């Protein structure tokens with residue numbers, strides 16, 4: 001299973017996304033089973049956020065991970081930008097820990113950049129790291145210029161990951177951001193790797209005949225090809241979301257699928273590598 005180093009730990013390159021999960025009590029059993037199917041299949045990294053279902057997603061994750069050894073998992077949550085202040089961040093982190101029923105996060109991300117001065121948010125994230133409530137911190141929806149700014153801050157060298165939208169149909173990051181992160185050994189968490197909720201963002205890649213043919217040749221699904229493509233560079237961890245245990249097993253197993261250089265070249269012909277700067281895609 002392909003692994004990626006994140007904050008000094010090797011974890012499988014496919015993790016578990018949880019947006020839109022936890023809010024509907026009628027679905028909680030199925031959703032818990034899906035998360036647990038992912039862990040049973042080998043996934044370690046689980047991505048959630050305080051904003052997802054106003055905390056309901058963290059509560060669901062807290063329930064789902066209860067039977068497992070906490071130290072074997074890698075739990076990521078995110079602080080809503082306006083809460084990432086010296087005054088409020090710690091109490092929002094405590095509330096997340098409470099919902100997740102854990103006493104630390106493996107990684108805490110600034111969900112995106114907004115009004116609060118970056119220096120204040122980063123200083124507070126780093127203070128939580130020093131306090132031991134989080135093992136590492138990172139950012140999300142940051143482009144290269146924002147990351148360069150983080151680098152200049154006093155605690156900037158502790159930046160442990162960036163999470164951005166990345167999939168075959170939204171591969172602008174290949175131009176500059178992924179090379180930038182690769183050079184510094186900062187992993188990328190790739191969100192919406194199969195095109196977002198109900199695949200509403202980038203549907204054509206799911207029905208592209210060349211991708212279908214590659215899937216057929218590997219006895220794999222189109223989703224597995226898309227995920228394997230996303231994690232091909234060795235620094236990217238894809239975090240697909242699914243509430244379906246079969247889909248989950250399929251997704252996690254994509255970390256075992258190795259695309260050939262001929263596959264990658266055929267994919268590049270369909271979805272060309274960017275040749276100029278493209279602004280970040282956002283979900």
Ligand SMILES: NC(=O)c1ccc[n+]([C@@H]2O[C@H](COP(=O)([O-])OP(=O)(O)OC[C@H]3O[C@@H](n4cnc5c(N)ncnc54)[C@H](OP(=O)(O)O)[C@@H]3O)[C@@H](O)[C@H]2O)c1
Nearest residue numbers: 017018019191192193194195196198223240241242243247
């Ligand atoms: N940092 C940020 O700002 C940000 C933004 C967006 C998302 N995220 C994170 O990234 C995660 C993933 O992104 P996302 O939820 O936007 O999109 P995604 O994972 O690309 O797509 C999710 C959709 O794909 C379907 N799906 C997944 N695997 C499948 C499979 N093997 N077969 C068939 N359908 C499949 C799911 O439906 P089924 O349930 O029917 O399988 C769901 O509707 C989120 O859950 C969240 O944790 C972060």
